[in-house]
Amino acid sequence: MIFQKNNQGYRNNPKLKPPGIQLNYTEEQLKEYVKCSNDPVYFCKKYVKVKTLDKGVMPFELYDYQQKFVNAIHNNRFTISKWPRQSGKSTSVIGYICHYVTFNQSVSVAILANKLKTAKDELFAKLQLAYENLPLFLQQGVVVWNKTSFKLENGSRVICDATSSSAIRGGSFNLLLLDEYAFLPSHVAEEFYSSTYPTISAGTTTKLIIVSTPNGMNHFHKLWIDANRAEGHKLKNKFVPIEVSWREVPITPGGPKRDDKWAAEQIANTSEEQFQQEYVCIFLVSSNTLISSTKLNVLASEQTLLE
DSSP states (O other), rough: OOOOOOOOOOOOOOTTTTTTTOOOOOOOHHHHHHHHHHHHHHHHHHHEEEEETTEEEEEEOOHHHHHHHHHHHOOOOOEEEHHHSSSSHHHHHHHHHHHHHHHHHOOOEEEESSSHHHHIIIIIIIHHHHHHOHHHHHHOEEEEEEESSEEESSSEEEEEEOTTTTTTTOOOSSEEEEEEESOOOOHHHHHHHHHHHHHTTTTSSSEEEEEOOOOOSSSHHHHHHHTOTTTTTTTTOOOOEEOOGGEEEEESSSSOOOOHHHHHHHHHHHHHHHHHHHHHHHHHHHHHHEOOHHHHHHHHHHHHHHO
């Protein structure tokens, strides 16, 4: 079963299920299909594959914090997540998107990142790798398959692009992923958000997922602070905040978790300031000032009382 190249962008790929193919499902396959459709964590753990540095393409072994994240974005429409570096955030969200387009009819997904290369090579390529390694009984037939988009026989489609004020303008999307949102220029982030959020929020099942490592007190910081406000606060937004601690992440896949010794090595090779921002996920205010997320929440609440 091989795609032939044509003007729709098909690639020769024996792993992909062509459109119009009818399979004779076994009873066990039907049970697996239903179980996967109802449980994205089970689907990711059993059928999603990822590319590793040391062992090549391997099954996706989700850690507890990754399972929590996948369940959170599955059960909520608006999520914002603060992750340390090298903690598997892109793999986690891509595993969920793979589930989302496979088991939902006629949904549109946009994967946006601060740079097109990140969106295409770090996110979209991982999604294509995950999809093409699914067993055929789980796959939908592939109608279009290229480097920045694909469309499935069930009507679902995915595109990727750089986040900009004109990105996805005029489009209608059921799920929007904003990756490394804190690294957008402030004017771009605010303009994009103000033009896109009303469209997403107008639906009843549409999803907006924002994931990033902190990068100063910008629009991502504001959304994070407002997401963490107490229920009933006039500035609290609809986002469910998800924070991953650097201590939850293994030093190597399947190995012991990061600890103080590991942290000391990172600081020695970089700096205390860099470690605090990229791993502890503290919002860096200036080169000499660090304010913890907890303190920022307190300050924001106190400022609100004065308004």
